[in-house]
Amino acid sequence: MSPPAAAPDTAALAGCEALLRPEGMHHEIELGGIRLGYRLRRASRRTIGFAVGPAGLTVSVPRWVGQAQIDAALRHKSAWILRQLAAQGRRHQAHQDARVDWRDGAELPWLGAPLRLRLAPLLSRTLLQAARPLTQEPATLLLALPADTPPEALRAAVQRWLQRQARTLFEARIALHAGAMGVQIRQLRLSSARTRWGSASSDGSIRLNWRLIHFPVETIDYVVVHELAHLREMNHSPAFWAIVHAAMPDYEQRRRQLKDGVVPVFD
Numbered sequence: 001m002s003p004p005a006a007a008p009d010t011a012a013l014a015g016c017e018a019l020l021r022p023e024g025m026h027h028e029i030e031l032g033g034i035r036l037g038y039r040l041r042r043a044s045r046r047t048i049g050f051a052v053g054p055a056g057l058t059v060s061v062p063r064w065v066g067q068a069q070i071d072a073a074l075r076h077k078s079a080w081i082l083r084q085l086a087a088q089g090r091r092h093q094a095h096q097d098a099r100v101d102w103r104d105g106a107e108l109p110w111l112g113a114p115l116r117l118r119l120a121p122l123l124s125r126t127l128l129q130a131a132r133p134l135t136q137e138p139a140t141l142l143l144a145l146p147a148d149t150p151p152e153a154l155r156a157a158v159q160r161w162l163q164r165q166a167r168t169l170f171e172a173r174i175a176l177h178a179g180a181m182g183v184q185i186r187q188l189r190l191s192s193a194r195t196r197w198g199s200a201s202s203d204g205s206i207r208l209n210w211r212l213i214h215f216p217v218e219t220i221d222y223v224v225v226h227e228l229a230h231l232r233e234m235n236h237s238p239a240f241w242a243i244v245h246a247a248m249p250d251y252e253q254r255r256r257q258l259k260d261g262v263v264p265v266f267d
């Protein structure tokens with residue numbers, strides 16, 4: 001006798017209307033106690049296919065298949081469908097949690113600790129251009145902006161500030177590690193790619209993602225050392241990792257922090 005299948009973690013679906021009532025849905029079924037809407041596509045194909053994405057479930061069926069057969073196929077596949085939907089729900093939740101509410105008092109991570117945004121419209125005109133942090137608990141970024149600043153304008157101002165911070169910090173960290181590793185860089189550029197933290201080219205220039213500024217300096221240092229090591233080995237060979245390890249014996253731990261970290265959503 002086989003053990004009962006583990007109940008899918010449907011709690012992750014609670015409140016996820018985009019997944020349970022997908023846009024353009026025209027069919028519904030009850031699976032595992034959940035009323036689930038889905039899109040049905042008729043196509044010239046031989047089998048019934050299921051796809052779960054950020055917009056919920058899509059079922060593709062051959063033109064000749066009737067509703068009873070579709071329902072049976074959905075029930076047969078229900079454990080897989082609910083697992084996929086729950087995974088989508090968790091991804092959606094993580095994304096929501098990382099979303100910054102762009103208004104006075106909002107917080108976002110800066111160098112691995114919370115940074116609170118304060119709108120300070122009475123700051124002098126000079127400070128209007130030079131937003132500066134005050135070291136308190138948590139650190140506060142005073143922005144000389146009116147209280148009714150639209151979220152997009154606040155986001156843009158904070159992003160500019162973070163990018164300036166990133167450049168200054170990255171330059172200092174590169175100077176520190178490049179000296180110790182015996183390499184020289186020609187140029188530093190900031191990037192803002194979603195999925196890439198850094199890159200190096202054989203002409204000696206390095207790109208670092210400004211979003212790294214959300215992480216602790218130890219984590220940023222790993223990316224700096226990684227890219228500097230590429231100036232000696234333009235690959236991920238054992239020789240490359242030996243250079244990284246010599247410069248930073250605990251690099252694996254820092255690398256994990258980078259992978260596990262959640263970066264705020266700026267849009």
Ligand SMILES: [Zn+2]
Binds near residue numbers: 226230235236
């Ligand atoms: Zn690399």
